[in-house]
Amino acid sequence: MLRLRDVTAAYGPVVALHQVSLEVEEKAVVALLGANGAGKTTTLRVISGLLRPRSGVVEYDGLQLHTLSPDRIVSLGIVHVPEGRQLFTQLTVLENLELGAYLRRDRAGIRRDLEKVFQYFPILAERRRQHAGSLSGGEQQMLAIGRALMARPRLLLLDEPSLGLAPMITREIFQIIRAINQEEGISVLLVEQNVRLALDISKKGYVLETGRIVLADTAEGLRANEEVRRSYLGY
Amino acid sequence: MEALFLAPPPWEDWSLFGQQVVSGFATGAMYALFALALVLIYRSTDIINFAQSEVAMFGTFAMWSLYLAGLEAWQLIILGVLLGFALGAVVERVVVRPVEGRPHLSIVVVTLGLFLLFNSVATWIWARGELPKHFPSPFSFEGVNLGFTSIPQHHLGLLLVGAGVMVLLVLLFNRTKVGLAMRATAQNPLAAQLMGISVGRMLTLGWALSAALGGLAGVFIAPITFLHPGYMLPVFLYASAAAVLGGLTSPPGAVVGGFVIGIGENLLGTYTPAKWLGPEMKLPLILLVLILILLVRPTGLFGERAVRRV
Amino acid sequence: MQMEIWPFLALLAGLAAIAYLLPIVPMRWRRALAIVVVLALLCWAPFVLDNFRTFQMSRVAIMAVAVLGLNLLTGYNGQVSLGHGAFMILGMYTMAILMDSKEQLNFIDARPWPFWAALIVATGISALAGLGIGIPSLRLSGPYLAIATLAVMISITPVLKKFGGLTGGVQGLRFPTPPPPEFLKGLIDRPDWLYFLSLITAVILIFLAWNLLRSPLGRALIAVRDSEIAAAAMGIPVARSKVIAFTLSAAYAGAAGGVLALLLGSVTPESITIADSINLLVGVVIGGLASILGSVLGALAVVFIPSDAAKIVASLPGLGGGIVERAPGAIQGALVIIVMILMPLGVAGVLHRMAGLDVRRLPEVVARLPSRMLKGAQLAAGRFRWVWDIRPWAQRRPFNPDDY
Ligand SMILES: Nc1ncnc2c1ncn2[C@@H]1O[C@H](COP(=O)(O)OP(=O)(O)OP(=O)(O)O)[C@@H](O)[C@H]1O
Ligand SMILES: [Mg+2]
Numbered sequence: 001m002l003r004l005r006d007v008t009a010a011y012g013p014v015v016a017l018h019q020v021s022l023e024v025e026e027k028a029v030v031a032l033l034g035a036n037g038a039g040k041t042t043t044l045r046v047i048s049g050l051l052r053p054r055s056g057v058v059e060y061d062g063l064q065l066h067t068l069s070p071d072r073i074v075s076l077g078i079v080h081v082p083e084g085r086q087l088f089t090q091l092t093v094l095e096n097l098e099l100g101a102y103l104r105r106d107r108a109g110i111r112r113d114l115e116k117v118f119q120y121f122p123i124l125a126e127r128r129r130q131h132a133g134s135l136s137g138g139e140q141q142m143l144a145i146g147r148a149l150m151a152r153p154r155l156l157l158l159d160e161p162s163l164g165l166a167p168m169i170t171r172e173i174f175q176i177i178r179a180i181n182q183e184e185g186i187s188v189l190l191v192e193q194n195v196r197l198a199l200d201i202s203k204k205g206y207v208l209e210t211g212r213i214v215l216a217d218t219a220e221g222l223r224a225n226e227e228v229r230r231s232y233l234g235y
Numbered sequence: 236m237e238a239l240f241l242a243p244p245p246w247e248d249w250s251l252f253g254q255q256v257v258s259g260f261a262t263g264a265m266y267a268l269f270a271l272a273l274v275l276i277y278r279s280t281d282i283i284n285f286a287q288s289e290v291a292m293f294g295t296f297a298m299w300s301l302y303l304a305g306l307e308a309w310q311l312i313i314l315g316v317l318l319g320f321a322l323g324a325v326v327e328r329v330v331v332r333p334v335e336g337r338p339h340l341s342i343v344v345v346t347l348g349l350f351l352l353f354n355s356v357a358t359w360i361w362a363r364g365e366l367p368k369h370f371p372s373p374f375s376f377e378g379v380n381l382g383f384t385s386i387p388q389h390h391l392g393l394l395l396v397g398a399g400v401m402v403l404l405v406l407l408f409n410r411t412k413v414g415l416a417m418r419a420t421a422q423n424p425l426a427a428q429l430m431g432i433s434v435g436r437m438l439t440l441g442w443a444l445s446a447a448l449g450g451l452a453g454v455f456i457a458p459i460t461f462l463h464p465g466y467m468l469p470v471f472l473y474a475s476a477a478a479v480l481g482g483l484t485s486p487p488g489a490v491v492g493g494f495v496i497g498i499g500e501n502l503l504g505t506y507t508p509a510k511w512l513g514p515e516m517k518l519p520l521i522l523l524v525l526i527l528i529l530l531v532r533p534t535g536l537f538g539e540r541a542v543r544r545v
Numbered sequence: 546m547q548m549e550i551w552p553f554l555a556l557l558a559g560l561a562a563i564a565y566l567l568p569i570v571p572m573r574w575r576r577a578l579a580i581v582v583v584l585a586l587l588c589w590a591p592f593v594l595d596n597f598r599t600f601q602m603s604r605v606a607i608m609a610v611a612v613l614g615l616n617l618l619t620g621y622n623g624q625v626s627l628g629h630g631a632f633m634i635l636g637m638y639t640m641a642i643l644m645d646s647k648e649q650l651n652f653i654d655a656r657p658w659p660f661w662a663a664l665i666v667a668t669g670i671s672a673l674a675g676l677g678i679g680i681p682s683l684r685l686s687g688p689y690l691a692i693a694t695l696a697v698m699i700s701i702t703p704v705l706k707k708f709g710g711l712t713g714g715v716q717g718l719r720f721p722t723p724p725p726p727e728f729l730k731g732l733i734d735r736p737d738w739l740y741f742l743s744l745i746t747a748v749i750l751i752f753l754a755w756n757l758l759r760s761p762l763g764r765a766l767i768a769v770r771d772s773e774i775a776a777a778a779m780g781i782p783v784a785r786s787k788v789i790a791f792t793l794s795a796a797y798a799g800a801a802g803g804v805l806a807l808l809l810g811s812v813t814p815e816s817i818t819i820a821d822s823i824n825l826l827v828g829v830v831i832g833g834l835a836s837i838l839g840s841v842l843g844a845l846a847v848v849f850i851p852s853d854a855a856k857i858v859a860s861l862p863g864l865g866g867g868i869v870e871r872a873p874g875a876i877q878g879a880l881v882i883i884v885m886i887l888m889p890l891g892v893a894g895v896l897h898r899m900a901g902l903d904v905r906r907l908p909e910v911v912a913r914l915p916s917r918m919l920k921g922a923q924l925a926a927g928r929f930r931w932v933w934d935i936r937p938w939a940q941r942r943p944f945n946p947d948d949y
Contacts (some may be wrong), residue, residue: 048429074431086426088419099419102412103431151431283688333886339687340625341885347823355874375796405654414610472699479692517708519700526681533684 001026001187002047002078002155007056007066009039009046016042018211019056023119024155028127029181029188031219033200033232034208040191041083043208044157047189048080049073060155075103083163083191085144087131093124096113096132096143100150110150117146138169145173149180150158155187162194170194174201196234240506241514253384255501261390262459263497264397265452268530270473270481270489271404272448277483278333278421279441282342286349288471290326291453292444292464293353294318296361298454299370299462308373312454317501319450320443327442330436358464370454393455400451401490408486417441472518473500476525482538491536548593550601551853554845557586587744591737592867594660599740601848603808605764606743607801608844610750612828613837614797617754619826620835621763623770625687628678628694629703630822632671632795636802637812639667641718642711660723664746664803671799672792679791683784694699698822705814716811746804749795755837757793766790767835798825813822831884839840842892 002024009017016039024030025038032040045051047058057066065073079100087094097117101110118125121142125137132143139217141161148156158177162170178201192198199205199219207215207228215225222228244251269287276284297318298311306314326349334341361368372394378385409413420427420437428434452474453467460466477496481488503517512520528536565579591599615629643663658666678697685693705712712718725738732805733741757763765786770775806812828847833839855873888895 002448050425050428068431070428074429080429082425082429086423086429088422088426090422091415091419094415095415095419098412099415099427099430099432101417131354247797277688294949330882330886334889338834340619340830340834343625343691343891345882345885346829347827348878348885350878351874351881352878355872355878359875385596389639472695475692476696479689483688513707515703519703522696526696529689530681530684530692533686533689535689 001061002065002189003057003059004043005057005059007043007046007053007058009042009051009053009056009105011042011051015054016211017046017053020208020213022206022213022216024189026185026202027181027185027187028204029178029190029202031195031202031205031222032189032191032208033195033198033205033222033228035231036175037210038208039211040208041159042211044080044082046160046190047157048078050080051091071103074151077152078157079148079151079153079155080157081144081148081159081161083159087132087135087140087143087147090131092129093130093132093135093143093153096147097124097128097150100147101152103151107155109152113150113152117149120149120180121146138162138166138173141165141169141173142176144197145176146179149184149186155189157189159191160193161190162192162197170197174198174222177201195228240508242505244506246280249383251505253381254386255387255500255505257381257384257394258390259498260494260496260502261393261397261458262388262500263494264394265456265493266470266474266477266497267490267493268397268400268448269452269470270478270493271401271486272445272452273478274481274483274486274489275441275445275448277478279438280335280342282339282346283475283483284346285343285471286326286346286353286444287445287449287474288467289350289353289357290322291319291449291470292467293357294446294450295370295453295457295462295467296357296464299361299368299457300489302371307372311371312373312451315450315454316447319453320447322450323443323446324439326446327439331442332438335438354464362464364511367463367466370457370462372455372458376458379496389458395453396455400448404486410434413440469518472490473497473521480525480528480535485535487535488535488537499524546593547595550849553586553590553594554600557583557839560586560848568905576784577927578824579642584748589734591740595730596736599736600808601852603736603740603743604805605841605844605848606740606747607805607808608825608828608847609841611798611801611825612806612832612843612847613751613754613840614794614801615825616832616835616837616840616843617766617797618790618794619829620833620839621758621770622766622787623900624682624790625691625826626694626794627691627822627826628696628698629794629798629825630817630819631698632674632798633805633821634701634705634812634814634817635674636667636671636799637806637816638705638718639670639710639799640664640803640806641720641812643667645718646721657720660742660807663670664800664807667803667806668796668800671802672796674799675792675795676788679788679797683787695819695822695879698819698844702814712814715814717811717816719811722807722810743804746800750835752900754797758837762786762789795816827881831881831891833891833897834912836891836897838896839891839893842896845910846892850880854880 006019034040046053053066079133174197202219204218205222298315372389374389376387379388417431417437424434473496477492478489481492506515561579561583564582565575618624640663643658706715765781769786771781824847830844832843855876858876
């Protein structure tokens, strides 16, 4: 459903991605792994339209995504949960969720989805009148994911959802990601430092190194790979 | 014995005092609207828009032409607001958008350039013949008896319209999706973009709304001060004082600041110590007070503390 | 021999560029050579320009000092002031009071001071005022500081009018301008002498600023601008640096005001208006933030754009003469906006890039010019795309979950 072909992207003179190609299938969880500065965030930025690629193609259901503006891409059902959450910290939890559904016009559907988000993340229902900035790190990550679900996406781009969270909370969030994928049929492109957890819920994965894809395999294949074990799994 | 003030002191003429306070509220309402316009831009673009007064002046002069062409005063008000809206949108699209993301000072200088441009073009088109020009009000200047005092109908109109517009703004920003999106964009443009909000459109809308508020203040103030190319500049100064007093980021602060400045201006203008200072020292005195307040509260009365980043 | 101003300025720029770019002397001497060429031509200026243009060139020298002063504060130290006109007018009044032969003050005897002593006092008093405003300004930042300084500037005009005992009220003060010294009698006349005074002041103060900016103090100013926290972490006294910047910058404005008073021979409360004060900031940003060359270019722009730009634009074919000439501010405003859009670092930024050119590579660069201009045009079109990209709201298809 989403395919990148030979995407090269740069920030001014700094080339961050060299000829990256990857594919995310319908209803799949795909992991995107790599060290700091490998270009994972940049890949997501290119997909969500925040960064125009210098060359290459981003295809989505036959559309040329790299020619569209970010708001158009959201309207096509691709929602990016950025690194560091980027919540509207001075707005309430409820307002953040409403903004997630900004492009939707179906009131009844929005209300149903709000209930669903509160089912996945009951804590958000309790905190709905509170400012987003006053939530704990785990709650903020839940809000970021919940806000993305409010757009009723077909493809979620998750950038390091475990960033700064305790292992317990991380596991909880990953279970919810898996549930979202299985129950709603939403595809997920998952950028993660916690490789073990990421591979547990993924079907396949790519490894980026200094802007190039150096490895692409199924989750089992990657887990068994000598390189991956040494560099990312630590055994 | 020499009189203490230029006017009879309050304890001798309470009606005059009351009248000054109420009409201070009225002009304060306009300063508040203008200050709100400044706050709107400051929150979205992070600068003070120095062209605000001249865009409003330009629009009001255009309305004056329509007045000569035979339009009614209330029609002029509606058209003035609409023209302000359009001018604001055009200004944002044409000259502010290309410098978006540059250092704030670059954008400030662009607004200073706009100031010169609008001022000069308006002078060239309209400042012929007798100045200042008369501008009509939908209300009369006859006194309305309020019991303890009486004030002109126009001032009462100012107060009511100002209050009405403020209520509308509260509704816009707190009860509508567009308003929520504008607040979100001002706070975190990147995240707003990821929600599918067209950030550019929100910026245009912000500038347009701001200029519409300015235009409204323009057509309501012109009947009092009469119309000439510099007539909005003092309003800008008072309104920016009001906005800064309120804290630049705070809409309620701007409203409070507007009323404080409006009343302060009227009282200082009326009750200046006759011997020492004349009414011409009104503006310096107000500004002195503003500076003193800023020294105690560097981000105004309701402003957010500046966030320091490394 | 008589020359128009624009050919003269073109000659000045051309010769300076040749001196700088042509490999006549070793690289490290080129800048010095260019400066010598410019100074030589500037000394020649009063003998070839008419009196009005000489007067304008004096104003450029004076404004260069004032703009540089503000640049020390805004460009190098990151504090914005819209009130520097107030320091200028303070310098003007100090000068006028000291040079006046009437008994303005009881405690100063009736003899006028020599102009150089008066100028030093004017500079010192402005510096003191800068210190007095700089210390409380430590508490204010960004727009708050801009508005507070604007408030100072606005207040000063009515105050000067009101308290006329010292300032001569609305009328202001007049005094005789100094004649050329004995040994130059017959060589130059009074306006030329005033021109040279302005030029010498400007050269001295620019040289001092150049030295200062390369000293540890200069580096401290810049470090504080870039990050107060990082500067403090490096052991730089942040508050003191900011106050020093304010004081210095006010001293420059005061010196400029002092010389301006000499040039005019009079001062009134309206000698420096809010518009002049704002123009200083415009000059800083248009010329180039944090650039000495930029300050001089900014001064040229501030003096010549209002007087000449409208006429030049009006004389272009197809612009219907009179229309443009009657709205000179419109041209000025439009120019300011266009420069800001096209040159983010001001005119000096463009020149600095051009100065990096190696003459031996010139043919190559010229050959590449068309393709680069095309690319530039495409980029500019991209920037401006927003202007015409006004798709109606409805055209964007809202996301409809039932589509899937
Ligand atoms: N805004 C930017 N400007 C310039 N260079 C950037 C920018 N953002 C990222 N880069 C550079 O691009 C490269 C890839 O960065 P990217 O953020 O995509 O890495 P990442 O894989 O997400 O790393 P991390 O795990 O640390 O988040 C890095 O070398 C980085 O320095
Ligand atoms: Mg990253």
